[in-house]
Amino acid sequence: MSPPQRRRRLPKAAPKPKPAPPPEGPGPHAGPGGQGRPREPERLYVVTGQVEGGDRAELDLVTLIVACADAPPTAQPEQSALLRLCQAPMSVAEVSAYLNLPVSVVTVLLTELLTAELVQARAPIVRAELPDRSLLEAVMHGLQKL
Amino acid sequence: MDFKSSDTVPGPRAEDHLPHTATAAVKIVIVGGFGVGKTTMVGSVSEIRPLTTEETMTQAGIGVDDNYGSDTKTATTVAMDFGRISITEQLVLYLFGTPGQERFWFLWNGLFEGALGAVVLVDTRRLEVSFDVIGRLEERGVPFVVAVNDFPDGPRYPMEDLRAALDLSEEIPMMKCDARRRASSRDVLMTLMRFLHSIAMASA
Numbered sequence: 393m394s395p396p397q398r399r400r401r402l403p404k405a406a407p408k409p410k411p412a413p414p415p416e417g418p419g420p421h422a423g424p425g426g427q428g429r430p431r432e433p434e435r436l437y438v439v440t441g442q443v444e445g446g447d448r449a450e451l452d453l454v455t456l457i458v459a460c461a462d463a464p465p466t467a468q469p470e471q472s473a474l475l476r477l478c479q480a481p482m483s484v485a486e487v488s489a490y491l492n493l494p495v496s497v498v499t500v501l502l503t504e505l506l507t508a509e510l511v512q513a514r515a516p517i518v519r520a521e522l523p524d525r526s527l528l529e530a531v532m533h534g535l536q537k538l
Numbered sequence: 539m540d541f542k543s544s545d546t547v548p549g550p551r552a553e554d555h556l557p558h559t560a561t562a563a564v565k566i567v568i569v570g571g572f573g574v575g576k577t578t579m580v581g582s583v584s585e586i587r588p589l590t591t592e593e594t595m596t597q598a599g600i601g602v603d604d605n606y607g608s609d610t611k612t613a614t615t616v617a618m619d620f621g622r623i624s625i626t627e628q629l630v631l632y633l634f635g636t637p638g639q640e641r642f643w644f645l646w647n648g649l650f651e652g653a654l655g656a657v658v659l660v661d662t663r664r665l666e667v668s669f670d671v672i673g674r675l676e677e678r679g680v681p682f683v684v685a686v687n688d689f690p691d692g693p694r695y696p697m698e699d700l701r702a703a704l705d706l707s708e709e710i711p712m713m714k715c716d717a718r719r720r721a722s723s724r725d726v727l728m729t730l731m732r733f734l735h736s737i738a739m740a741s742a
Contacts, residue, residue, distance in 0.1 A: 395695055395703035396666045401673040452652050453591070453620075454563035454632045456556070480555035483563060483632060485620055489589035490549055494615075496593060516563045518652035519681075525738045527629075531564065531654075532731045534625030538583060538724045 449503040449513065453495065456481040456514040457502060463510070470501055471510075478511060554586045559627040566730065567650060568635045569675070570659035571667025575687045575717035576635035577619045579659060582723045584621020584633065592617040593646060616642040633727075650675070655730050656682040659717065662692040665703060672704060683711040683733055685726045 458481045463472040470491065477490055488498045505511040517527060568576045581588045593616050623631045634649065650656065656675055660668045675682050684706060686697075695703070697712055706712065711729050716722040 395662070395693075395699060396669075397703050398666070398669040398672065398705045400705040400707070401676040403679045404677045452565075452648055453634070454565045454630075454652075456560055456563055456630070458558075477549050480558060481560040482550075482556065483622075483630075485591040485618075485632065485634075486550070486589060486622075488591040489620075494592050494594040514561050514563075516565065516652060518564075518648075519654050525735060525742070527564070528654075528731055528735045528738060530629055531625055531631060532728060532735070534623065534629070534631065535724055535728050535731065538623065538720065 449499065449506050450515075451484050451499050451502055451513060452516045452518070453485040454483045454516045456483055456516075457487060458482075458512045458514065459510065460512050461510045467510075468501075471505060474498075474501055474505065475510060481514065550586070556624065556630060557627055560624075560630050561628045563630040563632055565632040565634060565653045566727065567653045567656045568633060568659060569656055569668075569671045569682075570687075571661065571664055571671070574659045574661040574664075574667070576659055579657070579685075579687075579715075579717035579723045579726070580619055580621040580633045580635040582718055582720045583623060583727065585624060586622050588619045588621045588635075590617055590619050595642065614642060616646065618646075650678055650680050653680065655734050656680050657726055657730055658682050658684045659687050659715075660684060660700075660704070661687055661689060662695060662700070663689060665700070668704070672706075681730075681734055681737060683713070683726065683730045685713055685715040685717075685729075687717050688714050 457474075457478045459475045459478040461475075463475045467475070470493070473491060474487060477487055482490075484495065484498055484502070487502075488495045491498065493501075502511065502513070506513060568579055570576055577588060595614050595616060619635045621633045623633070625631050634653075658668055658672055658675070672682070672684075684700075684704065686700060697714075701708075701712055711733050713726065713729055715726050
């Protein structure tokens with residue numbers, strides 16, 4: 393018996409760091425739906441109602457967040473909880489998991505806290521900007537200790 | 539929104555806190571079809587109990603063939619399990635496993651573009667469920683390795699046959715693994731890192 397067969401795909405044009413926001417308006421006959429393709433989902437902003445393209449901080453799932461001040465008395469409960477969680481460095485993904493909030497909502501909360509300088513963000517190292525091989529070697533060394 | 543009172547938000551256990559010296563993180567994504575053991579692999583190597591993060595997206599016209607022309611919008615929650623490995627006092631590795639709904643992962647901004655690379659976990663009982671995800675990684679130029687999770691009742695194919703069936707080029711590493719075992723999952727991650735290292739060497 394032989395296994396099912398896949399066909400290789402070729403790389404498309406250079407990957408964009410960020411896909412373009414979906415077009416406005418879910419017109420039933422507009423856009424790619426005409427070619428029989430579903431429209432791409434757009435993000436849902438529950439807490440603040442910010443729209444795509446608003447001033448959100450560039451935060452990755454693994455950006456590390458550290459609180460640098462206590463919550464002011466005026467802080468929302470979500471923000472206070474976030475500041476308590478981030479007494480030690482914590483990734484955006486972990487904040488989302490512990491607060492039980494979608495990442496886009498956490499991003500909006502964090503943008504406000506970053507603006508108010510109540511938290512610091514430590515950016516991740518991403519593949520596109522790998523400086524040299526020493527990072528990969530450090531990860532390998534760390535895995536070997538597991 | 540269903541946010542609970544802030545007093546009841548459970549935080550990490552004391553031993554799950556990162557040290558204050560942690561300055562940067564990297565991530566690896568583990569992909570594959572439903573039920574191939576992605577979350578198992580995350581859990582077997584993670585230093586924390588795996589957590590779940592999610593993103594809510596709205597989409598018009600899911601199941602376009604049935605609803606073409608309708609205005610309905612469906613909210614879709616895309617969930618991901620993840621774990622963590624502290625590499626040094628400064629550097630942290632996060633592992634993301636992606637349950638179900640494959641086509642939505644690729645709409646998660648920066649998930650793959652920012653990752654060091656990906657592990658494709660395949661199950662020989664349902665090889666074809668990994669075809670689409672492999673194709674998407676190829677299209678995006680995300681480096682990946684293929685790990686065959688060794689289920690006892692899965693059909694046994696020689697690796698060369700699997701490589702041919704998956705239409706993988708020679709340089710892409712393939713290996714068998716047991717995602718339940720920490721040492722085996724670690725070896726898969728090491729294979730990915732060596733592959734990334736060889737790419738970095740070749741481009742230097």
